[in-house]
Amino acid sequence: MQRYVYSFVIMILAAALLAACGSGDKGPAETALKAAEEAINTAKGEASKYMPDQVKSLESALASTREKLGKGDYKAVLSEAPALTSKAQEIASAAAAKKAELTKSWEGLSSGMPRVVEAIKSRVDILSQSKKLPAGMSAETLAQAKAGLSEITQQWTAATEASKGGNLMDAVAKASSVKVKAAEVLTLLKMPVPEALKS
Amino acid sequence: MDEKKNPDPWAIPDIGPETDEKKSESGADAFDATQWHEVKKGETLWKIAEQYYGDGSLYPKIFDANRDVLKDPNRINIGQKLRIP
Known part of the structure; x- marks a missing residue:
C-alpha cells in the first residue's frame, strides 16, 4: 500500500x-x-x-x-x-x-519613353498630312498606328499617375505594356525599334 | 521534399535580369527612336520625303529636323546622315 x-x-x-x-x-x-x-x-x-x-x-x-x-x-x-x-x-x-529595382526601372522608362512617344507622334502627324502614303503602307496601317498612339498616350498617362501615387509596381507594369505597344506601332510605321523596346 | 512541387510560400521572388532601362546607363541611348537616312547619289530632300512619307512636298519637315547640318534644302551631300522625323 x-x-x-x-x-x-x-x-x-x-x-x-x-x-x-x-x-x-x-x-x-x-x-x-x-x-x-x-x-x-x-x-x-x-x-x-x-x-x-x-x-x-x-x-x-x-x-x-x-x-x-x-x-x-x-x-x-x-x-x-x-x-x-x-x-x-x-x-x-x-x-x-525590389523597391530600389522598380525605382531604377521607372527612372529609365520615364526618361526614355516620352521621347519614343514623341517620335511616333511626329511621324503620325507628318503621315497624316501626306497626300499619298509611302510604298508598303496602307491607309489601314496608318489608322492602326493612330489607334496605337492613342492607346500608348492613355497608358502612359496612367503609368505616370500610378508613379505619382506611389504605386511603382503598377507604374512599371503599365509602362512595360506601353513599351510593347510602342514597338508594334514603330514597326507599323517602318521606324527603327529602339533597343530598350526589343525585350 | 520536392521543392519544385511544393514551393516555399515565402520564397523571395527573383528581381529579374538586367533590364533595358539599365542598358541606357552604359552609354548608348537604349530609347533612341531616331530614324536616320544616309544620302545616296542622286537623292534630293524631295525624294527622301517621298520615300518615308509618300509625299515629296513634305521635304521641309526633314529640312527643319536637320537645320544643324543643312543650310539649304537644295544642297545635300552624299554620305550625309539626316534625321527623319
Whole structure:
C-alpha cells in the first residue's frame, strides 16, 4: 500500500515539475512572439506593396503561432517565433531591394519613353498630312498606328499617375505594356525599334 | 521534399535580369527612336520625303529636323546622315 502511495506522490511531483517547467516558458514565449509581431509590422509597410504574397504567408504563420501561445504550447512558440522574426527581416530587405529595382526601372522608362512617344507622334502627324502614303503602307496601317498612339498616350498617362501615387509596381507594369505597344506601332510605321523596346 | 512541387510560400521572388532601362546607363541611348537616312547619289530632300512619307512636298519637315547640318534644302551631300522625323 505504502509503495502505491509513494508512486502516486512521485507522479504528482513529476506532473507539478513539468507544469512548472512549461509555465516557465510562458514569459519567453510571449516575448518572442511580441518580437515577431513587431518585426512583421515593421516589414509590412513596404513589403505589402512589393511582395504581398510573402506578407500574407508570414501573417498566416504568425496567427498560427499566436494560437499555439493561447493553447499553452510555449515550446512551439519559442521554436517558431524567432524564425518568423528573421523571415520578416528577410522579406523587408527583399522588399527594399525590389523597391530600389522598380525605382531604377521607372527612372529609365520615364526618361526614355516620352521621347519614343514623341517620335511616333511626329511621324503620325507628318503621315497624316501626306497626300499619298509611302510604298508598303496602307491607309489601314496608318489608322492602326493612330489607334496605337492613342492607346500608348492613355497608358502612359496612367503609368505616370500610378508613379505619382506611389504605386511603382503598377507604374512599371503599365509602362512595360506601353513599351510593347510602342514597338508594334514603330514597326507599323517602318521606324527603327529602339533597343530598350526589343525585350 | 520536392521543392519544385511544393514551393516555399515565402520564397523571395527573383528581381529579374538586367533590364533595358539599365542598358541606357552604359552609354548608348537604349530609347533612341531616331530614324536616320544616309544620302545616296542622286537623292534630293524631295525624294527622301517621298520615300518615308509618300509625299515629296513634305521635304521641309526633314529640312527643319536637320537645320544643324543643312543650310539649304537644295544642297545635300552624299554620305550625309539626316534625321527623319
